[in-house]
Amino acid sequence: MLQIQDQSLRTLPTAHLAQTMSLLVLGNAELRERVMQEMSGNPALELVDERVCPSCHRILKHNGPCPACSRSRQENEPIVFLSPRESSRNIRNDAFEEFLADQEPAAPENLALSVLEQLAADLKPDERKLAAYILSSLDDNGFLQDPPVYIARATRSAPAVVQHVLDLISHSDPAGLATSGPREALLVQLDIYPENKTTILARQILQDAFDLLSRRDNDCIAKKFDTSVSAVRKALAFIHDNLTPYPMSAYWGSGRTPSTPDPNVFHNPDILITRNPVDPDGPLIVEIFAAVSGWLRVNPLFKKVQSKNNQETSEEWSRHLDRASLFVKCLQQRNNTMRQLMEILVREQRKFIIAGDRELIPITRASLAERIGVHESTISRAVANKAIGLPDGRIISLSRFFDRSLSIRDRIKEIVRNENKPFTDEQIAALLKTEKIQVARRTVAKYRAIEGILPARMRHKRAVAGMRG
DNA sequence: CTATGGCACGGATT
DNA sequence: AATCCGTGCCATAG
Numbered sequence: 001m002l003q004i005q006d007q008s009l010r011t012l013p014t015a016h017l018a019q020t021m022s023l024l025v026l027g028n029a030e031l032r033e034r035v036m037q038e039m040s041g042n043p044a045l046e047l048v049d050e051r052v053c054p055s056c057h058r059i060l061k062h063n064g065p066c067p068a069c070s071r072s073r074q075e076n077e078p079i080v081f082l083s084p085r086e087s088s089r090n091i092r093n094d095a096f097e098e099f100l101a102d103q104e105p106a107a108p109e110n111l112a113l114s115v116l117e118q119l120a121a122d123l124k125p126d127e128r129k130l131a132a133y134i135l136s137s138l139d140d141n142g143f144l145q146d147p148p149v150y151i152a153r154a155t156r157s158a159p160a161v162v163q164h165v166l167d168l169i170s171h172s173d174p175a176g177l178a179t180s181g182p183r184e185a186l187l188v189q190l191d192i193y194p195e196n197k198t199t200i201l202a203r204q205i206l207q208d209a210f211d212l213l214s215r216r217d218n219d220c221i222a223k224k225f226d227t228s229v230s231a232v233r234k235a236l237a238f239i240h241d242n243l244t245p246y247p248m249s250a251y252w253g254s255g256r257t258p259s260t261p262d263p264n265v266f267h268n269p270d271i272l273i274t275r276n277p278v279d280p281d282g283p284l285i286v287e288i289f290a291a292v293s294g295w296l297r298v299n300p301l302f303k304k305v306q307s308k309n310n311q312e313t314s315e316e317w318s319r320h321l322d323r324a325s326l327f328v329k330c331l332q333q334r335n336n337t338m339r340q341l342m343e344i345l346v347r348e349q350r351k352f353i354i355a356g357d358r359e360l361i362p363i364t365r366a367s368l369a370e371r372i373g374v375h376e377s378t379i380s381r382a383v384a385n386k387a388i389g390l391p392d393g394r395i396i397s398l399s400r401f402f403d404r405s406l407s408i409r410d411r412i413k414e415i416v417r418n419e420n421k422p423f424t425d426e427q428i429a430a431l432l433k434t435e436k437i438q439v440a441r442r443t444v445a446k447y448r449a450i451e452g453i454l455p456a457r458m459r460h461k462r463a464v465a466g467m468r469g
Numbered sequence: 470c471t472a473t474g475g476c477a478c479g480g481a482t483t
Numbered sequence: 484a485a486t487c488c489g490t491g492c493c494a495t496a497g
Contacts, residue, residue, distance in 0.1 A: 364481085
């Protein structure tokens, strides 16, 4: 299999190769743009719903791994498959985890955290998790793209609970947050104001004549609700003065605060690893999300028609056809590489995936490249810009799988956490040596710095390790 | 005198 | 070829 992949890669014209590479670097979010762009200019490309097994190419009817292929799997082998779904928006991330873990809450410079703080008292523990999930799913405008049912399914919670939490969030400080769009945001904000003629009319307008509202067609609105134009004007003025269709920008104020993208926080994982819920010790399930939902292929109809056509008309079409098939091939190539990569990673780093940082076994990209049979830069690209969701809900960068010192740093953190009296770097180095980890004293100091742990003399009491700097 | 951080070097990694 | 990483040496703060 490996050889086939390698040969096919080599026999491809350089254009193929170049494009495959350029696609490989992209995370799903960027790739999505590319695919959209490509599709808009190329009628030969088609998005289909059918699930096709990436290895045996059977058409599948159910979601989940291909039964034919997974049956031949060995016991406890991880299941790696390409999903036709897009990544379910955001799941959780480290920042929220820390908040939920009841640690010293950071200053709520973050909108989501500030909302969480407001609501913390009203929510049961599992509802808080849900709230964190929802808040991390908001888009740049503060809207929630996913329908509530989707959230419920992703978090395995009851739709009623989701709705309850949603209501709480949308009615908290930047009112209208986590709604599905400007209209809903405005409606929620309206809840806060007492009912009178104006607000009632405003509500009616928002509910039933939103398109008219944006066109400022006062006459038409007045006619529709059988009121005077002046009343409509009043209602619109009220909306304009007291409500904001974009709650997020209201929160940031007019001066748009540059949203500080923490490089350690990821959304929209490109890959998701889950444990089998019925058999936690069984094979891990790895889902590699598609950039767009469905499968991209060359429209077979297009192909058929093109061959019937005469040469002149078909010239442009065949250009499209070539381009389309090239693009599809490159996507497949990309998926294939990702799949092979994940198969090795998940098999060899199972402990790391389940148990945490400490269990990471250092693997270099180069060694992996050799085993898969591709150039090392291919692996570099495949690993770059990808986020991966772990079974415990954390979303980390895929490159973290190649952090040489992660496990050691984790032990150091633990040593410091459990110490009664602060250990010096030298002592820590000695302790590590007893655990068969040999590092120089100087290196311990470096790791300490990376983890933001103060030097021994500075941490007399139990100084909790802060965030990264 | 001891524990650390800065600088810089060589080897590995990308 | 460029970058990252672990380390040794040395100055310095405590």
